[in-house]
Amino acid sequence: MTQRTALAAIALLLLGLSTVLAADPLTHVVQKGETLYGIARSYNISLDDLVKANGIKDPAKVLPGTKLSIPSAAFSYVVQKGDTLYGISRRFGLGVDVIISYNGLASSMIKPGQALKIPGGAVAVNGSQSTTATIPVPNTVPHTITTPISHAIPPVVPAVFGIWPAAGELSYLQGKLKGAAISVKPGDSISAIRMGTVISAGPFRGFGKVAFVQSSDGLVYVYGGASSLQVRVGDPVRKGTVVGKADASEDGNGTVYFFAFKGSDSLDPDSVPRD
Template sequence: MSIMKNLRLFCVCVIFFASGILSLWSEETVYIFKKGDTLYKVSREYNVPVDVLVEYNHIRNPQAVPEGLKILIPSIYTVQKGDTFYSIAMRFSLSADVVMKANSITNPGSLKIGQRLYIPGAGNSASRVSSTTAAVTTNNTVASLVWPHPGRRETYNNKVSGILINGEKGDLVYSSCSGRVIWANPYRGYGNVALVYSPNGLVYGYLGAEQLVVSVGEQVEAGSAIGRMGMYFHETDAKLLFFVFNNQTKTYMDPSQVLQKR
């Protein structure tokens, strides 16, 4: 199959891919305490344990939370059809037991569509960077880097706007922005995929990596290594597909224009 046919097919898939993941994965939510609220009530509403809310927000007196106090609700995941504790845990680089224990669930068959699960550690991303990733990031950071790779770029405009970047297999791929990794897994024959959610609501996508050195929940900085380039679209040359997705408008942006604004 030609690269153009693969790209057209991927255009359709990636729209559901990026927007779908973001609709299931909730970033930190700000909650303002109202009269009569308790931590227990909030924990039941968001399905996050009380002790997690206390530790996450450094609350000194859990029994007397004042009205008007703003707290952060850690990230949660909404269960979809076909999900299992194992598949959800794998998505966030955890074990099924850890996810079940964090949500006080003992029966693995009790999972329901629409159920909201607290993902331990994903909200506190700074503390979850592995020693391997930290070492790669420290030794391979390029302070002035804007593009994820310096190779020849090909603009692609169809149902999505993206950039194909040519390089050599094994070349380092760098993050173009700072933000949180919300996906770091293979995806439907397109190699390893990393999605980084930036503070301004944009999602930066890196597809076709031979290897990723980041995990879901980790915080990355602009210019830090996130993986290595691999073969893409069954071509003989190594390529990286790079895109920028606006999570608010659910549209793809021209990476060239986005990066020029930096």
């Protein structure tokens, strides 16, 4: 499996988990010198979607300090043999007319291999709780992958800084996607637990800003829940390198997310190698 394929698979797993956890909507506070166009590009969404999501009448009059709601980026679905537009619309909980309009289709006729844009926020609702979609990942190309969604179980234990990316109350996530969530104070440092190279860094809906760090043996360590990242793609990191600062949720607390992957398989966060 190539690095890009693995990243796409990891992204789909995290997207599924974010819907299960019912994470807070992603928001952005406008900073001095920022433009709506630049903000939209940084979150991989269109300016029009950003404007509509926030009911903005005059983009030129958005002032620093304004809190913006960031809508989900649209993703693609590749039509499979036997698919119908009606079946696809039911899978993602959308109306046929919505998909037709969103894709500028002249009719409901589709063919295998055709890529359909699915509005952001749509989630597969079929009985197996799986999605087959093309998920955009920073610095990767899209791949079509199918994977089941995991479920969270909240036993809480102390997380020791150095062994974990942050110190706080540690809750384990179990199921298909294994991982950990650490309760922290907003602004707390999120630190790498192993040497590696940053292969992707940026916002990911449901997890704030996220850094993907690949170690020399190919394992990928994922650090999420950041309001800002201190690293970018290509940066080398060592154990203890601060990759970001914890974000604040609406209740005033912060959560740091940690996952580790071998290819597209999630690993037990307790047993993965540490420096």
